[in-house]
Every structure is written in structure tokens, then in C-alpha cells.
Amino acid sequence: MRKLLSVVLAVSLLILLPCAAGAAEKPVVGLVMKSLANEFFKTMEEGARKYAAEDGTFELIPVGMNSETDIDTQINAMENFIAKKVDLIVLAPADSVGLVPSVKKAVDAGIPVVNFDVTLDKKALVDNGLPENFLFVGPDNTLGSELVGDFMAEKLGKGAKVIIIEGNPGADNAKQRKEGFMKTVEKYELDLLASNTAHWETEEANTLMTNLLTKHPDVQGVMCANDSMALGVVKAIEAAGMLGKIEVVGFDNIGACQQLIKEGKMLATVDQFGPEMAANAIKVGFRILGGEKLDGWEKTPVKVVSAADLK
Amino acid sequence: MRKKFIYFLLNEAGIGLILAALCIGFSIFVPNFASLHNVTNIFTQISINTVIAVGMTFVILLGGIDLSVGSVLSLCTIVAGLFMTKEGVPLPVAISGAIVLSLLAGMVCGLFNGWVSETWKIHAFVVTLGMLNIARGVALQVSGSRTIFSFPKAFNEVGTLTFGGVPLIFIVAVTLVLIGQFVLNKTVFGRLIYAIGNNEEAVRLSGHNTKRYKVSAYVICGAMVGIAAILYMLRLNIASPILGVGFELSAIAAVVIGGTSMAGGKGSLIGTFIGAGIMGVLNNGLLLIGLSDFIRQIVTGGIIVVAVVLDTYRVKFSHMLLK
Amino acid sequence: MNPVLQVEELSKSFPGVQALQRVSLDLHEGEVHVLVGENGAGKSTLIKLICGMYPLEGGKMTYKGAPYAPLTPHDAIKSGIRVVYQEFNLLPYLSVAENIFFDSLPRKHGLVDFKKLHSDAERVLDRVGLNVSPTMPVELLGVAQMQLLEIAKAVSAECSVLILDEPTATLSPKDTDNLFGIIHDLKKQGLAIIYISHHLKEIYEIGDTVTVLRNGERVETCSIHDVRIPDLVAMMVGRKMESEYPFRDDIKQTGKVILSVRNLCFKGNTNPVSFELREGELLGISGLVGSKRTETLRAIFGADPKEGGEILLNGSPLEIGSPKEAVEAGLSLLTEDRKNQGLVLDMSLSANITLADLSRVSNAGLLRVSAEREASKKLSSELGIKTPSIRQLARNLSGGNQQKLVLAKWLFRDAKVLMFDEPTRGIDVGAKYEIYLLLWELLAEDKGILLVSSDLNELMGICHRIIVFSNGRITGDLKREEFSQERILECAYKEYIG
CATH class of the missing domain: 3.40.50.300 (P-loop containing nucleotide triphosphate hydrolases)
Structure with a gap:
């Protein structure tokens, strides 16, 4: 008798619990981030958490990766979110092609996906049966690097001798940033002495720049695809005693570079408002949940940061 | 007479001949390569890898490996950087404290690597792979994944000091190579490192606590990483939880190019130093030639393989000469 | 044809x-x-x-x-x-x-x-x-x-x-x-x-x-x-030897016990082992393969863990948990597998000779190279190791010379008790004979020797006494006058028969 009672109790609990929980439950948002080891994404994730805490109307589950290239973690995270039946997935893809099938799965399961930071590959989208103009929320990397490049070119004048330090070959934002720099080069008819990769790394950028200075001691400006590399470049110029003769611009607006800009060792960087980017993507996502039908590129702002802005 | 000289050269100079050949080649074909300025640059560029590779040599001589050096280096910079940028610590204390803490952090990680792999007889590959993740995680956690900068001015300035074109950090690296070489060749400790690398059981049965020596090698490796971390901070004036990715491969490459056997028991620090030199000279020289990134990568890889293959012929050839 | x-x-x-x-x-x-x-x-x-x-x-x-x-x-x-x-x-x-x-x-x-x-x-x-x-x-x-x-x-x-x-x-x-x-x-x-x-x-x-x-x-x-x-x-x-096995009866037998093994237990043996070794005595250990002869030596030496029993050296108990402690107490073990356990093959003769006692050729951790060279030169010529130089790698020596090299290592350490496991296996008659002579030299210096061998003629030829192992138990303790192949084999098979 007692046994039966406990069984009945247990079964009724099992049935009732999810209902009870579901009633009070807020919408769940899954946030798939890139490497949280990167300062830029770390601040972005913190911004999203802050937004979630202030807003209070939804529950946020952020997932990061171990390294920039670890797409398996992202794919697993997507699959978990689909299995969990979250209400919205916000994704910064580590690989613009590799993540498309997961996006398709989520869309098929009726979960809206907001793509931010890096655009999904157009061809891959079409191949997987998704619209080519799939919604993307993010900054225009090409525009950002063009803006900061122009800022430097204005200062150096037409025909100046410059070097580009590229990010990881193969990374989409690296390609876009180089593209932006190249637009500046064409516009101002700059003399591009060299364009080499330092794989986003400070030490490698330092070694590279030191060696490039030997080959091209007459360089006037260096455009770096991110701020970590700009740190190494500035240090190389400093070690060569050429501070003040060579202008350096970067991308990402990290604290260490703000310091260098204030000290006048670096000219400018680009702020793409990282902390707000994920939050913006979530906001856009809620507009979809609210019934809006969105596609195409929802651009988020980019801005050149120079000494004048940091006073 | 002449034959004997060539024999001596082939046997004693070893892989250094290949380094010399590279240097001569680049000097002829690349303007600026042999300039004092460029040589200073190369010295600076190989210093950090050299110091890590010194530690790695001890470990590899014992037939072990340490995959965690890059992550541990990053952790050491964070520990030292956080201490150095602490408000209200007097300058001498801040700098010396940072150095001590960096060394300690490296040694603790090394102790963990050695002790765990020796106590449970787990291959160092696995244990140090674990440490690679642990150290990276701790560095990220402790730093909040932020780059630490604005070290004291005095500290930053030391980093670019040179003496007649020789950078301070290079002097540190060479000193460590020489001390290490002395330890390996002239001390009981070094003798036992080689012996254990050759035949651990025979050494144990000769009445030595082999575990103690093996753990010590990992601690030495950790200490070297701690020193390399300080050199890194001197050179680049930052401490970051994301730096040092892939440093283990550069260090292992320097050790192996330098002629140290991955199976243990054979090798020298002079060789390791030359190995690091070959990598640095290649990186510098090929860029100065003006090769593109991808071609440079292909050529570097190719030359490394060719250098090691040539080295196997060197020994054979020298014996043929003597006959 | x-x-x-x-x-x-x-x-x-x-x-x-x-x-x-x-x-x-x-x-x-x-x-x-x-x-x-x-x-x-x-x-x-x-x-x-x-x-x-x-x-x-x-x-x-x-x-x-x-x-x-x-x-x-x-x-x-x-x-x-x-x-x-x-x-x-x-x-x-x-x-x-x-x-x-x-x-x-x-x-x-x-x-x-x-x-x-x-x-x-x-x-x-x-x-x-x-x-x-x-x-x-x-x-x-x-x-x-x-x-x-x-x-x-x-x-x-x-x-x-x-x-x-x-x-x-x-x-x-x-x-x-x-x-x-x-x-x-x-x-x-x-x-x-x-x-x-x-x-x-x-x-x-x-x-x-x-x-x-x-x-x-x-x-x-x-x-x-x-x-x-x-x-x-x-x-x-190229010369005549007097006999295959030299036996010297001029070695003083004081009867003083130097090593005493009491109820020794180790993994895999069910019967505790006890025996004694006296000063100047060459004690042979016989038995079939698998009768736990080697294991006994290894357990005494701390090479494998001991599970019970006592070992006394000159009457005082030894705490031996590792070969390090055994060596420090004055024991030595010359293993059967000299290539894998006795020598560091890719190191020089002199490095091998001094391996068990580096403190004698070092000062505050620094090697004294000339002292090492002198000492190893002296020992290798005393033992008649045939080599062009003491810098020669151990790998390049012949089997007999390698065995002498292992012996030289323990002579350098000046161990009191030497335990030999199959020291003459795979080496030629001439070298064997020289090794026997060396054993006798050692005995003359009041050392004690334990000799495990599968060669009955060898044991009977040179030992003072033979103990026989059978399936982990000592089944015979024979004095020289009691030696005979039949007796030894009878003891060796005892535990396997009934």
C-alpha cells in the first residue's frame, strides 16, 4: 500500500514538475561565443551577461570555446541547445562554413538563429537550403579597417610607404580587415611595402616587424589587423628607436592599446563596441520572436578611436 | 692533416656547420642580413625559445617531453605581471618579487608534471598535455582574460638594453645554455640525467633514486619557463593569458634539430642552442629575401627536414674520411 | 660431394x-x-x-x-x-x-x-x-x-x-x-x-x-x-688452462655470518626463504628456471618490493626498500640481463665503472674528471677488460668484457656482499675462467658472494656450498663434499614431484 502511494506520488510529481517550472519560465537564449581567452570576446560575453541581468526578462546560457579554431565545441553547443529546445540561439561562428549545417538544424527545429560577429558563408547557406541573405548582426570589419586606414593615410599623405600585418590566413575577419586596408591603399595610392601574417600573436608580430624594419627601414605606417599584433609592432619600432617616425593603427580597442594611443606611440584603433555586440544580437533576436521578419545585414556601429577620443 | 681537420670539424661542430652554411648563404644573397642591427635582432628573437629549449633538453634527455611550456609561460607572465602592477609596492620589491614568483610558478608546474608522471607511471605526454590546459585555464581565470601592461618604466627599459649590439636577454639565454652545458657534462647530476635517459633500470639498480632525478628535470624545465616568461615581459612589456601558443613545438624543434634524441640519453645544450639559432636565422633570412608567408613556411619546414637528414650523413661521412 | x-x-x-x-x-x-x-x-x-x-x-x-x-x-x-x-x-x-x-x-x-x-x-x-x-x-x-x-x-x-x-x-x-x-x-x-x-x-x-x-x-x-x-x-x-674451474682452498673461512636472510617473503613466493652467507664464502644457488632464485636476489636487493622477513648484515638488521638503500648498506646485484639492467650501453666504460659510486669521483656534486679517468683505467686493466680506451662505449665491448665491466662497477663501489645472477651466461671459456679468478680475489678480501647459475658443473666446480631452490622453497643445502649432479637435481625437482 505504502509502496503504491509513493509510486503514485512520484509519477504525479514527474508530470506536474515541468508544468510548474514551465509556467514561471522565462524565454531561454543560447549564446554561442568564440574563444573567451580572447579579451575581445570576453568583454562581449560580459556585456551580454550584464544585459541579461539588467533586462531580467530572459535566461541566458553562454558557451565559449577553448581556442579560436575549436569549431567542434560550437557545433556541440548548437546541438545541445537544439535538444534543450531553447527559444533563441545567438551565434558568433568560428567557421563561416562549418557551422551552417547546425544553423539549418536549429531553424528546422523552429528555433530562430541570429548570426553575429562573422557572417555565415553565402554559398554554404544556399547549399544547405537557407536563404542567401540570412540575418546577420555585426560590424562591418571591412569598413572599420578602411576607416582607421584612411585616418592614418590622411596623416601620412598620398603615396606614403606602408605595411599591413595580417591576421590568421583563412579567418574571415582577417580577410575582411585586409580588404579594408587595401581599399585605403588604393584610395590614397599608398606604396605597400609588405603584407605578412603574424597569426594574431604579439610575439610573432614583434619578430615580424623587427625583421621587416631591417628590410624596409623607410616604412611610414603600419596597419595591424588586431591590437595584440599592434602591441608587438609598436614594441619593435620602439626597440629600433624609430618611435614617432612610424604610425601604427590597430583594430579592437583593447586596454593596452588605449594606453599606447594616450602615450602617442600608436595612432588609432577601431572600436566595434564588442560589449554591446552580443547584447544587440539578442535584442534583434527578440524582435524576431516578437513577430518581425528580418533578414540581411543589421550593421552595428564601428568607430575610429584616437588620442582625441581618449582624453 | 687536412683530413683530420675536416673530421674534427664534422664531428665536433656538428649541426653548427649547417647553421654556418645558412648564415654565409644569407650574408651573400641578402643585403642587410649581416648588419649589426639585424644580428642584434636575431639574437633577441631566439632568446626566449632558447631558454625554453634549455629546459626542454633536460626533459627530453630523460626520454620525456613537456607540452605545457607555452601555457605555463603565459601563466608565469600573468603571475609576475599582476604582482608587478600592484599598487603601492616599491619598485625593487615589485620587480624582484615578480621574477621570484614567475620562477616559482614555473617550478610548481614542473613539479606537478614530473611528480604525477613518475608516481603513477603515466607518460609525460599525457600529464603535460593536461598541464597545458590547466595552466592556460588558471592564467585566464586569474587575469580575467585581460592583457596586463603598464609595467614600471625601469623594467620596460631593461628589455631593450644592449651591450655592443648584444641584447641583455640574449646574454641571459647564452648564460643559461653555458650553465646547463656545464651541469650536464661536469656534474654528478648531469651524468645521471644522461645515464637514466639511456637505461633507467641499470641506474636504479646501481643504487640511485631515479625518480628524484626525473622529477628534478621537470622542475628545471619549469624554472627555465619562468625565466623565459620574464624575458618575454622584458621584450614585449605585456603579460597575457593567450600568449605562448605553440611555443612547445618551437622548443622541441630546437632540441631535436640540435641533435638530441627523442628517446633520451643523447644530446647537448650547445646543439639545442644551434637548433634555436637555425630556426631564428631561417625566419629572419627568408623574410628578408622577400618570400611570401606561405612559401616561407614551406621552405622553413623543408630546410629543417633537410638539415636533420644531412646531419645523419655527417657522422657516416666523417668515419669514411678517417678510414 | x-x-x-x-x-x-x-x-x-x-x-x-x-x-x-x-x-x-x-x-x-x-x-x-x-x-x-x-x-x-x-x-x-x-x-x-x-x-x-x-x-x-x-x-x-x-x-x-x-x-x-x-x-x-x-x-x-x-x-x-x-x-x-x-x-x-x-x-x-x-x-x-x-x-x-x-x-x-x-x-x-x-x-x-x-x-x-x-x-x-x-x-x-x-x-x-x-x-x-x-x-x-x-x-x-x-x-x-x-x-x-x-x-x-x-x-x-x-x-x-x-x-x-x-x-x-x-x-x-x-x-x-x-x-x-x-x-x-x-x-x-x-x-x-x-x-x-x-x-x-x-x-x-x-x-x-x-x-x-x-x-x-x-x-x-x-x-x-x-x-x-x-x-x-x-x-x-691460445694457451693451456689448468682446469676449467679454479677452486682455491686457501681462502680463510672464519665462519662469521655476514649476510643473513630470515623468512624473506615477496610477491609470488608462498614459502618464506631463509639462509646465511659467511665471510669468504662462495655460496651457489641452484634450481630450475622459475624456482624463484632470481626473485630472491631481487627482493634482498630491494629491486622488487619485499613483503616480509628480515635481512641482517653483520648482525644488524637492514631496512631496504630500494636498491639505493641496499647499495648504501654494502650490497650489490649483478643481474642476469647485463645489457638491459647492468650497463648503460651508450655511455663510456669509465662512466659505467663509476656509476654506482659517483661520490668517489666528485666533489660537492662536481665530477673530478681526472680522478674518474685514473680510477677507471686502473680497474679496467686490473680486470683485464680488452678495450682500446676507457672512452669506448660499453655497447662496443664483447659479452665477456661487458660482464667484467659490470663487475668493475661493483668493485669500485666496494660492496661487501656481491650477488651474481648467471654471470657467465653467453660468455666464452677464456673470459669465464678470468671471471672465476676474479671471484676468488674478492673472496680473499673477506667479501661474501652469492652465485645463481644454471650451469651445474660451474656451481660444483667453484662453490663452497650450494643451496637449491625448488618452486620457491629451499630444498637442499649441500657442502662441497656432498656435491653431485644427482643430489642437486633431486633437490631441484623435489617440490615439483609430489
Whole structure:
């Protein structure tokens, strides 16, 4: 008798619990981030958490990766979110092609996906049966690097001798940033002495720049695809005693570079408002949940940061 | 007479001949390569890898490996950087404290690597792979994944000091190579490192606590990483939880190019130093030639393989000469 | 009848050494031709020339009537000349059948035809009398079975000449008899066999012709029944030895116990072991393979963990948990496997000599190179280690000299109790004799020696006393006047019989 009672109790609990929980439950948002080891994404994730805490109307589950290239973690995270039946997935893809099938799965399961930071590959989208103009929320990397490049070119004048330090070959934002720099080069008819990769790394950028200075001691400006590399470049110029003769611009607006800009060792960087980017993507996502039908590129702002802005 | 000289050269100079050949080649074909300025640059560029590779040599001589050096280096910079940028610590204390803490952090990680792999007889590959993740995680956690900068001015300035074109950090690296070489060749400790690398059981049965020596090698490796971390901070004036990715491969490459056997028991620090030199000279020289990134990568890889293959012929050839 | 293999005036030199000088040899079908000589006499060099490991330098060979000059071991194998080396060349995780036919696995539709493989293997296994399943992984085989498997591998393909290098060195007497039976069969099938051995007694059981080599030259070739053992030994060493086993009765036997083992227990032994060793005594330990002789020595030395019992040195108890503590207390262990456990092969002679007592040649952790050089020079000449320099690598020494080197290491340490495990296995008569003399020198210095050996004649020839192990229990303690093969064997089999 007692046994039966406990069984009945247990079964009724099992049935009732999810209902009870579901009633009070807020919408769940899954946030798939890139490497949280990167300062830029770390601040972005913190911004999203802050937004979630202030807003209070939804529950946020952020997932990061171990390294920039670890797409398996992202794919697993997507699959978990689909299995969990979250209400919205916000994704910064580590690989613009590799993540498309997961996006398709989520869309098929009726979960809206907001793509931010890096655009999904157009061809891959079409191949997987998704619209080519799939919604993307993010900054225009090409525009950002063009803006900061122009800022430097204005200062150096037409025909100046410059070097580009590229990010990881193969990374989409690296390609876009180089593209932006190249637009500046064409516009101002700059003399591009060299364009080499330092794989986003400070030490490698330092070694590279030191060696490039030997080959091209007459360089006037260096455009770096991110701020970590700009740190190494500035240090190389400093070690060569050429501070003040060579202008350096970067991308990402990290604290260490703000310091260098204030000290006048670096000219400018680009702020793409990282902390707000994920939050913006979530906001856009809620507009979809609210019934809006969105596609195409929802651009988020980019801005050149120079000494004048940091006073 | 002449034959004997060539024999001596082939046997004693070893892989250094290949380094010399590279240097001569680049000097002829690349303007600026042999300039004092460029040589200073190369010295600076190989210093950090050299110091890590010194530690790695001890470990590899014992037939072990340490995959965690890059992550541990990053952790050491964070520990030292956080201490150095602490408000209200007097300058001498801040700098010396940072150095001590960096060394300690490296040694603790090394102790963990050695002790765990020796106590449970787990291959160092696995244990140090674990440490690679642990150290990276701790560095990220402790730093909040932020780059630490604005070290004291005095500290930053030391980093670019040179003496007649020789950078301070290079002097540190060479000193460590020489001390290490002395330890390996002239001390009981070094003798036992080689012996254990050759035949651990025979050494144990000769009445030595082999575990103690093996753990010590990992601690030495950790200490070297701690020193390399300080050199890194001197050179680049930052401490970051994301730096040092892939440093283990550069260090292992320097050790192996330098002629140290991955199976243990054979090798020298002079060789390791030359190995690091070959990598640095290649990186510098090929860029100065003006090769593109991808071609440079292909050529570097190719030359490394060719250098090691040539080295196997060197020994054979020298014996043929003597006959 | 024409010889199947005719070797004429082969020569070979290495830097600084004339390893072989104009050696000739005729090998006939159905003949077992024994090669004897001290280590370094040129036996291995001759074999390596025949099997293509070294290129021909001087002289020529004729095989089945045609000139024969193999450039690689593969050439030799293809022509049907096969060698079974002392060190096995087997793949431990593969099956018996796969090992036999590794070079030519039978195929069907591009896949391995396992059915054919196993039936072929069974045929070959039958031929060498090896009774194991073709599917068994080789790592599970015993030493004797591996030996036979190597022979099976050799005769699996076309084979006219089979070379056996010390095939019985690691075999028990029973396995040796079995092997001889198989060699007889192979002989009847027309194979020509070259047989290398240090066991002068056994070559009389198996050999037809004998060739004696010394210092790279041929001393004599004759029918084996035309020479006696002492003559052979004299030809090999170039001098006459008084007896095979020197026994000195002038060593003072004070009766004082130096090492006392009480109720020693260790993993795998069920019966506690107790015995005593006295000053100046050479105590032999006999027993069959697996009777826990080696394990006992290792447990005393702390090389393997001890599970109970006491060890007293000069009356005071020792706490030994590791070889380090044993060495510090004054014990030493010369292991059976000198290459893997006794020597650091890729280091110099002098580094090996000082390995067990580096404190004697160092100061505050710094090596005193000249002191080390002097000490090792002195010891290596005292022990008569034949080497051009003390900087020579241990790997390049012959077996006998390697054994002396291990001994030198422990003499340098000045250990009080020396435990030898099979010290003369695989080394030639001349070197054996010298090692016996060294043992006696040690005993004269009031040391005590424990000697494990599988060679009964050796034990009976040189020991004061023999204790016999049988299945982990000491079943006999015989004084010199009680020694006899029958007594010892009776004790050795005691625990296995009833």
C-alpha cells in the first residue's frame, strides 16, 4: 500500500514538475561565443551577461570555446541547445562554413538563429537550403579597417610607404580587415611595402616587424589587423628607436592599446563596441520572436578611436 | 692533416656547420642580413625559445617531453605581471618579487608534471598535455582574460638594453645554455640525467633514486619557463593569458634539430642552442629575401627536414674520411 | 660431394681492428658445422658476411656451385641462407602464423587469406616440433618456443643453409634436448647447419665438424670426434688452462655470518626463504628456471618490493626498500640481463665503472674528471677488460668484457656482499675462467658472494656450498663434499614431484 502511494506520488510529481517550472519560465537564449581567452570576446560575453541581468526578462546560457579554431565545441553547443529546445540561439561562428549545417538544424527545429560577429558563408547557406541573405548582426570589419586606414593615410599623405600585418590566413575577419586596408591603399595610392601574417600573436608580430624594419627601414605606417599584433609592432619600432617616425593603427580597442594611443606611440584603433555586440544580437533576436521578419545585414556601429577620443 | 681537420670539424661542430652554411648563404644573397642591427635582432628573437629549449633538453634527455611550456609561460607572465602592477609596492620589491614568483610558478608546474608522471607511471605526454590546459585555464581565470601592461618604466627599459649590439636577454639565454652545458657534462647530476635517459633500470639498480632525478628535470624545465616568461615581459612589456601558443613545438624543434634524441640519453645544450639559432636565422633570412608567408613556411619546414637528414650523413661521412 | 657453401679466404676489417683474416670454410649438405672461439674471435663477423649484413671485402664465396656475394640480408634470404640470432626478431603482438610468413602473407582478393596462412603455419610448426596454435600471439610464448618459432620462420621458405647463433644460451636442458632432436631431423632433410656455441659439451652431441677461430683467424677445422675439449679450449685461448674451474682452498673461512636472510617473503613466493652467507664464502644457488632464485636476489636487493622477513648484515638488521638503500648498506646485484639492467650501453666504460659510486669521483656534486679517468683505467686493466680506451662505449665491448665491466662497477663501489645472477651466461671459456679468478680475489678480501647459475658443473666446480631452490622453497643445502649432479637435481625437482 505504502509502496503504491509513493509510486503514485512520484509519477504525479514527474508530470506536474515541468508544468510548474514551465509556467514561471522565462524565454531561454543560447549564446554561442568564440574563444573567451580572447579579451575581445570576453568583454562581449560580459556585456551580454550584464544585459541579461539588467533586462531580467530572459535566461541566458553562454558557451565559449577553448581556442579560436575549436569549431567542434560550437557545433556541440548548437546541438545541445537544439535538444534543450531553447527559444533563441545567438551565434558568433568560428567557421563561416562549418557551422551552417547546425544553423539549418536549429531553424528546422523552429528555433530562430541570429548570426553575429562573422557572417555565415553565402554559398554554404544556399547549399544547405537557407536563404542567401540570412540575418546577420555585426560590424562591418571591412569598413572599420578602411576607416582607421584612411585616418592614418590622411596623416601620412598620398603615396606614403606602408605595411599591413595580417591576421590568421583563412579567418574571415582577417580577410575582411585586409580588404579594408587595401581599399585605403588604393584610395590614397599608398606604396605597400609588405603584407605578412603574424597569426594574431604579439610575439610573432614583434619578430615580424623587427625583421621587416631591417628590410624596409623607410616604412611610414603600419596597419595591424588586431591590437595584440599592434602591441608587438609598436614594441619593435620602439626597440629600433624609430618611435614617432612610424604610425601604427590597430583594430579592437583593447586596454593596452588605449594606453599606447594616450602615450602617442600608436595612432588609432577601431572600436566595434564588442560589449554591446552580443547584447544587440539578442535584442534583434527578440524582435524576431516578437513577430518581425528580418533578414540581411543589421550593421552595428564601428568607430575610429584616437588620442582625441581618449582624453 | 687536412683530413683530420675536416673530421674534427664534422664531428665536433656538428649541426653548427649547417647553421654556418645558412648564415654565409644569407650574408651573400641578402643585403642587410649581416648588419649589426639585424644580428642584434636575431639574437633577441631566439632568446626566449632558447631558454625554453634549455629546459626542454633536460626533459627530453630523460626520454620525456613537456607540452605545457607555452601555457605555463603565459601563466608565469600573468603571475609576475599582476604582482608587478600592484599598487603601492616599491619598485625593487615589485620587480624582484615578480621574477621570484614567475620562477616559482614555473617550478610548481614542473613539479606537478614530473611528480604525477613518475608516481603513477603515466607518460609525460599525457600529464603535460593536461598541464597545458590547466595552466592556460588558471592564467585566464586569474587575469580575467585581460592583457596586463603598464609595467614600471625601469623594467620596460631593461628589455631593450644592449651591450655592443648584444641584447641583455640574449646574454641571459647564452648564460643559461653555458650553465646547463656545464651541469650536464661536469656534474654528478648531469651524468645521471644522461645515464637514466639511456637505461633507467641499470641506474636504479646501481643504487640511485631515479625518480628524484626525473622529477628534478621537470622542475628545471619549469624554472627555465619562468625565466623565459620574464624575458618575454622584458621584450614585449605585456603579460597575457593567450600568449605562448605553440611555443612547445618551437622548443622541441630546437632540441631535436640540435641533435638530441627523442628517446633520451643523447644530446647537448650547445646543439639545442644551434637548433634555436637555425630556426631564428631561417625566419629572419627568408623574410628578408622577400618570400611570401606561405612559401616561407614551406621552405622553413623543408630546410629543417633537410638539415636533420644531412646531419645523419655527417657522422657516416666523417668515419669514411678517417678510414 | 661438392660443398653447398664454400667460403674462401674471407677478410674484414673495422677501424683499428682486423676482425677476420683469410678464413675459409666448406659446408656440406646434412652437416652440422660448429664454430667455436672466444668472443671477438670473428664468429659473428663471419656470419654477418655470409648473410649479407656486411659487404664482402676480401675473398669469395661459392654457393651451390655459383659465385655468391650478398649485398643485403635480403639477398641471403632469397638464396636460402637463413640465420637465427641470439636476440629474437619477432613481432610480439602478432600471431605465430603471421610471424612465420610475415614477408609473404598468402593473399586472396587482396586480403590476407587466414585459412591458408594457418594451415601453412601448422605444417611448418610440425616440421620443427613446435606444438602451439598458429593464432597464438607471440608474446605469450616461452623462450624455448620463440627459439623454435625463429627456426620455423627460417625453414618456412626455401632454405639450404641454416645458421644458429648460440641457440641454447637461454634454454633449459630439456628444451635443449628437444632442440637437438629437431636439428637432427633438419639435418636428415639435407640442410647444412652452421652452429655457434660456447657450450663445448653440447657441441659433441650435435656437431659433425668443428672450426676453431682465434683473433679473426682460423686455427683448425676437423671432425669433432678427433679433438677433446681441453684441446679445443687450448686452441681457442691460445694457451693451456689448468682446469676449467679454479677452486682455491686457501681462502680463510672464519665462519662469521655476514649476510643473513630470515623468512624473506615477496610477491609470488608462498614459502618464506631463509639462509646465511659467511665471510669468504662462495655460496651457489641452484634450481630450475622459475624456482624463484632470481626473485630472491631481487627482493634482498630491494629491486622488487619485499613483503616480509628480515635481512641482517653483520648482525644488524637492514631496512631496504630500494636498491639505493641496499647499495648504501654494502650490497650489490649483478643481474642476469647485463645489457638491459647492468650497463648503460651508450655511455663510456669509465662512466659505467663509476656509476654506482659517483661520490668517489666528485666533489660537492662536481665530477673530478681526472680522478674518474685514473680510477677507471686502473680497474679496467686490473680486470683485464680488452678495450682500446676507457672512452669506448660499453655497447662496443664483447659479452665477456661487458660482464667484467659490470663487475668493475661493483668493485669500485666496494660492496661487501656481491650477488651474481648467471654471470657467465653467453660468455666464452677464456673470459669465464678470468671471471672465476676474479671471484676468488674478492673472496680473499673477506667479501661474501652469492652465485645463481644454471650451469651445474660451474656451481660444483667453484662453490663452497650450494643451496637449491625448488618452486620457491629451499630444498637442499649441500657442502662441497656432498656435491653431485644427482643430489642437486633431486633437490631441484623435489617440490615439483609430489
